[in-house]
Amino acid sequence: MHGVVAICRKELADHFSSYRFVILFALIAMVSFITSYMAGLHLRESLEGVAKPKFVFLMLFNTRGALFSLVQFVAFFGPLIGIVLGFDAINKERAQGTLIKIMSQPIYRDAVINGKFLAGVVTISIMLIAITLVVSGFGLTIVGVVPGVEEVIRLFVYVLISIFYISFWLGLAILFSILFKSISTSALASVAVWIFLSFFVSLGASVLADSIAPVDRQRGVSPEVLVKNARIKETASLFSPMVLYSEASGIIIDPMRKTTRSIVMMGALEQLSLSRFQNPLPLGQSLVVVYPHVTALIAITLICFAISYLVFILQEIRT
Amino acid sequence: MGEKRIIETFDLTKYYNGQAAVHKLNLHVKEGEVFGFLGPNGSGKTTTLLMLLGLSSPSEGRALVCGLDPAKDSRKIKARVGYLPENVGFYTDLDAVQTLDFIADLNGIPADEAERRIQEVLELVGLKKEARKKVGAYSRGMKQRLGIAEVLIKNPSVLFLDELTLGLDPEGATKLVDLIAQLNQDKGMTVLLSSHNLYQVQRICNRVGIMINGKMVAQGSMEQLAEERLGIGDKEYSLEEIYLRYFQES
Ligand SMILES: Nc1ncnc2c1ncn2[C@@H]1O[C@H](COP(=O)(O)OP(=O)(O)OP(=O)(O)O)[C@@H](O)[C@H]1O
Ligand SMILES: [Mg+2]
Numbered sequence: 337m338h339g340v341v342a343i344c345r346k347e348l349a350d351h352f353s354s355y356r357f358v359i360l361f362a363l364i365a366m367v368s369f370i371t372s373y374m375a376g377l378h379l380r381e382s383l384e385g386v387a388k389p390k391f392v393f394l395m396l397f398n399t400r401g402a403l404f405s406l407v408q409f410v411a412f413f414g415p416l417i418g419i420v421l422g423f424d425a426i427n428k429e430r431a432q433g434t435l436i437k438i439m440s441q442p443i444y445r446d447a448v449i450n451g452k453f454l455a456g457v458v459t460i461s462i463m464l465i466a467i468t469l470v471v472s473g474f475g476l477t478i479v480g481v482v483p484g485v486e487e488v489i490r491l492f493v494y495v496l497i498s499i500f501y502i503s504f505w506l507g508l509a510i511l512f513s514i515l516f517k518s519i520s521t522s523a524l525a526s527v528a529v530w531i532f533l534s535f536f537v538s539l540g541a542s543v544l545a546d547s548i549a550p551v552d553r554q555r556g557v558s559p560e561v562l563v564k565n566a567r568i569k570e571t572a573s574l575f576s577p578m579v580l581y582s583e584a585s586g587i588i589i590d591p592m593r594k595t596t597r598s599i600v601m602m603g604a605l606e607q608l609s610l611s612r613f614q615n616p617l618p619l620g621q622s623l624v625v626v627y628p629h630v631t632a633l634i635a636i637t638l639i640c641f642a643i644s645y646l647v648f649i650l651q652e653i654r655t
Numbered sequence: 656m657g658e659k660r661i662i663e664t665f666d667l668t669k670y671y672n673g674q675a676a677v678h679k680l681n682l683h684v685k686e687g688e689v690f691g692f693l694g695p696n697g698s699g700k701t702t703t704l705l706m707l708l709g710l711s712s713p714s715e716g717r718a719l720v721c722g723l724d725p726a727k728d729s730r731k732i733k734a735r736v737g738y739l740p741e742n743v744g745f746y747t748d749l750d751a752v753q754t755l756d757f758i759a760d761l762n763g764i765p766a767d768e769a770e771r772r773i774q775e776v777l778e779l780v781g782l783k784k785e786a787r788k789k790v791g792a793y794s795r796g797m798k799q800r801l802g803i804a805e806v807l808i809k810n811p812s813v814l815f816l817d818e819l820t821l822g823l824d825p826e827g828a829t830k831l832v833d834l835i836a837q838l839n840q841d842k843g844m845t846v847l848l849s850s851h852n853l854y855q856v857q858r859i860c861n862r863v864g865i866m867i868n869g870k871m872v873a874q875g876s877m878e879q880l881a882e883e884r885l886g887i888g889d890k891e892y893s894l895e896e897i898y899l900r901y902f903q904e905s
């Protein structure tokens with residue numbers, strides 16, 4: 337156990353003193369500042385003279401101020417955080433000749449992977465908690481709303497899901513740093529998978545759905561076909577961690593959403609007016625709805641890990 | 656020097672892509688001796704050391720280090736054996752104290768104990784003055800000495816030193832070899848040393864083994880080998896002559 341702790345400690349010190357971390361943190365701080373400020377202004381305007389709906393505080397996180405909401409930002413940009421923290425984890429040590437030195441100390445072989453992963457998760461958690469606090473701070477000052485107990489719990493769950501999501505990308509990047517000896521190759525491979533899973537899976541899902549259950553708008557379609565088409569699209573796009581995450585975090589942050597689909601495109605006003613006539617999904621129910629998503633996220637992270645262990649154990653330490 | 660065998664291998668063999676890097680090796684190193692592990696580039700020295708530490712798994716045969724099997728008790732062996740890899744690498748943005756701190760941490764040495772040992776080994780390898788300098792700014796010789804310091808932090812009973820004098824000037828090499836001899840004498844550390852610097856090997860080794868193409872072609876004290884190959888028993892001989900004779904014959 338001391339091996340994991342030692343490596344984690346060293347790795348944390350490395351992360352926090354590296355330019356990489358400073359740049360990443362500055363970027364995230366900037367984006368969360370701007371988005372929450374815009375969202376705050378937007379909300380204040382929309383709320384003028386109207387009775388406050390429930391869960392205003394959470395809207396800070398999923399209201400699109402200018403470009404995107406914070407939730408969308410993390411869904412899109414989160415993978416990059418994981419990748420940046422992990423893409424050179426093992427191959428850099430190998431290249432500079434320190435891996436063999438670490439491995440010749442009395443530690444378990446997987447302590448290196450575990451320690452590095454753990455340090456990455458801690459770093460990710462610190463970043464996400466910092467963002468959440470920044471946005472909350474803005475909420476308190478600009479909109480002047482205080483979060484209720486349920487909102488705090490929901491935020492907590494949201495941060496937790498986000499940590500799982502970004503940790504998956506960290507795990508994947510570490511796997512690539514084991515598979516590829518070249519640092520640039522592992523970086524490129526991680527980014528390629530990110531782009532593929534984030535964008536092309538949804539695209540592929542539509543293509544798949546349209547080829548199995550074609551929707552011909554000219555001649556009119558039966559509702560059954562439409563439903564089938566939508567089902568296939570939804571199921572197939574669950575292969576994208578980004579979709580998994582977006583849906584899970586959407587349900588947690590937006591209690592008015594009861595299904596896992598497509599209110600994303602609604603404006604804040606529409607959402608507000610809609611919410612008057614709806615009752616929010618209770619917290620327990622929300623958790624039940626996102627449970628499979630979260631399990632799936634954890635499962636794919638574990639799969640990454642299993643492959644990492646296997647490859648690393650079988651690899652020659654040198655070269 | 657006792658008769659107890661610290662290292663013993665039984666037909667230890669390693670294939671890489673069907674080619675034998677180490678072939679049916681029967682090596683033995685006794686407690687308290689300095690053993691010179693010789694052989695041309697690619698003859699399988701590093702591969703052997705890695706197998707002895709359990710960092711590479713043998714294709715056939717087995718080994719015992721401190722009475723333990725590297726295939727099963729790798730961690731226990733690594734707690735007792737200090738290994739200096741060839742071309743040892745460092746974190747260039749750490750200084751010597753931070754580097755040694757990390758190694759101590761990996762060995763589970765408590766902080767106050769680690770602090771004491773770090774000062775001790777820095778003194779021993781003569782890096783006290785440069786202790787707070789970033790390793791990236793170290794010369795080749797300083798790095799090698801820091802490598803030795805790392806190995807000594809865990810207070811090992813056995814040293815595996817791969818290419819100890821690689822890239823060092825004659826004076827630096829002599830100093831380092833003297834340090835190893837001193838450790839061997841004062842602390843009774845058993846030393847397995849691979850090197851291409853035959854002059855230095857001859858200075859400190861009790862016995863040598865010569866590897867060629869993965870096979871051990873000779874193993875014994877220098878007097879034995881000299882008599883066997885050169886037939887010059889107690890006359891002047893150099894390890895270089897012996898080595899070249901074996902090399903030519905194979
Ligand atoms: N990972 C590997 N994959 C394939 N072949 C390897 C690998 N590592 C070593 N070899 C081969 O094993 C043989 C022995 O190499 P080794 O490094 O043990 O030699 P060495 O005696 O340490 O040489 P040197 O004096 O140059 O350090 C060489 O032929 C080398 O090419
Ligand atoms: Mg070698």
